[in-house]
Amino acid sequence: MGVDDFCNTGLVLGLGFSSSAEVVPRKIIDENQKPKTHLINLDQQQLAKGSLNFEPSLTLSLPGEAFDQKFENSSKVNHDNYKGANCNDQYLSRQNSAITSFSNVSVKREREIVSEEAETTTERVSSTRVSDEDEDSPNGRKKLRLTKAQSALLEESFKQHSTLNPKQKQELARELNLRARQVEVWFQNRRARTKLKQTEVDCEFLKKCCDTLTDENRRLHKELQELKALKLGSQPFYMQMPAATLTMCPACERIGGGINPHGETTTSSSKTGLISIAPKSHFFNPFTKSAAC
DNA sequence: ATTGATTCCTGGTTTACGTCA
């Protein structure tokens, strides 16, 4: 029996985990007292420290069953945040000089550019924001570098809510002396980075699980060989015992099942020589000690 | 019920900028 045998069963082995930090959406109440789902992000400090207490959960299911539920939930975004949003924050940072460099802009882009021009006009009159400094940029994509104070405030806001409604966005933009569009882009990129980091953490975890399961597979192979050897030794006791009823202590690697791992017979039915033990679902958890010990 | 417009999102990409050898 090898990995190939396992893969040909038509079953799906799912690996997931839960942690003290919520990953699943939960209901929260926004400022308008409207219940909505909201993705709660892992605390970045916890991530960095690796201090999250992940509890692995392995599931065996038919193809298409709920293995992806976590990720489906994670990718689901509630759009109620923006219900009733107006166009006020539709501002693009691309400057007028850059517009001509896109010869085949879509209708959508043209619409946005029109609104951008309108807003730009307003801003030029009413403020001295960063965009004013970009006037000299030859290609219109002068890159802003946020100050530490701006980044800190954005991070603080992101900790409170990973998405912004238009009002929050405008308010934050005003506080930071940035355009609403810049705040919006920052949050989009920040969410993407969070997700990427979480993916990396998941990947590392799965690698460790893979290593552990490989070791477990190796150990089970060894156990199988030992059982075959015993069977070949024509010992009637073991010939009457279904292999599935045998368990082995992962720690001491001794065979259990009616006989304790250290050799003593423990069941009353042993008088008959036939050991009768209820099949026990035993899925080895690589992160916990063996239940047999 | 259907459809088009609008808005924001995600996922991926581009690119300006800073750092370092």
Add this chain to the structure above:
DNA sequence: GTTGACGTAAACCAGGAATCA
């Protein structure tokens, strides 16, 4: 001091989903 490689993050694009008229 200059330069090229590289990483980071701001900005962008395409397409999807939700909502509304």
